[in-house]
Amino acid sequence: MWILIFFIVIWYSSLFCQTFFQHRYAAHRAFRMNKFWERVFFIFTYITQGSSYMSPRTYGILHRMHHAYTDTEKDPHSPEFSKNVFQMMLRTRNIYNKIHKGKVQVEERFTHNLPEWLAFDKIASSPLSRILWSVAYLALFLLLSPTLWWLLLLPVVITMGAFHGAIINWYAHKYGYTNFKLKNTSQNLLVVDVLMLGESYHNNHHKNPNSINFGKRWHELDPVYPLIRFLAWCRIIKLRNQPQE
Template identity: 60%
Template sequence: MAIFIFFAALWYLSLFSQTFFQHRYAAHGAFTMSKGWEKFFFIFTYITQGSSYMSPRAYAIMHRLHHAHTDTELDPHSPSNSSNIFAMMWGTRTAYQQILHNKVEVEARYTKNLPDWGAFDRFANSTFSRLMWVAGYILFFIVFATNPYQYLLLPIVISMGAFHGAIVNWFAHKYGYINFKLRNTAMNLLFVDVLMLGESYHNNHHKHPSSVNFGQRWFEIDPVFYIIKLLNSLKVIKLAYIPKQQMTIS
């Protein structure tokens, strides 16, 4: 039981860090926060993502490139450019590493207003850090696993962020339904998205990239939107406005 609780906690905490801090805040600037809170969420993201931690700055640049060049050869992660999901995941990793280590020239328009904590990111993205987390995960499984089949979850735990990215970036560009006609393949993968905390409303997101609420129709529940509203009321973050749940799409 401990393994499954740990897996579920890591799944959602890691995913929350991705969608709240790296995606909605870093990439799209859907809200603002103080530098103190920004550093807090750097650390929170590192702790919750562990061995699959991604620099919010590098993630934001890569994601902005994705929106600017969706489904073209300049898109850092599109099923249109890969023969299978594993090839896309490897291509995403390569694009991320190039941006992280400044091995590719990035236009200035993609680097504005980014969270940046260089010293912390260098440590968090280091081989030592990743191996430390992997060792910790393996030790946890050794202590708490009650059946050998539970070790099948270990590779997912180690590369949790890659699995989250693959679900949205591959499947939400191939399967689902469409609320908005766009010049790309982005679709809404799930009708009620509890599994991906709103991230699977990909068609909605490509239509309104900076919207803090990824849901558009009455049944499209975005759990993180309500957490954002709470953090706004607590003055942890600041929203320019709080959008009402959309109910006008038939």
């Protein structure tokens, strides 16, 4: 079924860009890449995330704040201060927009060494761009869906980046198991994480934020880790820290 294939491709390509480029690269600088490849991934992230595109620079600031202020009032996406996942998503979106538009002062420690392409971000984050992507998604759903029931997936596609973030930022701070005792509520949501490409090993990540391998135990397979090693072997990226096994 073509619409299902389309959904799966968008789910994983968007998620890959979020975990590889925005999270592990922009926020944590777990590896390096030159300006050419950085801009290639800017464009690839925009293509895969479409209407839910997030500026790597703003994402990096937001996520660094999350690590610095986990589970406190300054945490931009903590379940501790929201009644439900939708309220948390709205709160996070408001903070993201204020940072992105320069309406709040951000500490210098959160802005150091972030990827920047301001002209591209301005276009990719514009309301017009988001509307055009949403219209394109709607057209594809109407063209490819055998029944209108498949349109129930359309809101997920339109808000894909926020949807992925909500799964981890809400559920991985409420449910799961822990490998490490930390002074926060982070947990490993899934025992084997194929669905979230290793992002659900949130307790592991809070223990070693700069590690390129989010998995620690034998069953915790991080699908992005071998891809990172492959890209390093191809010399597209350069590893800064060896993975902590």
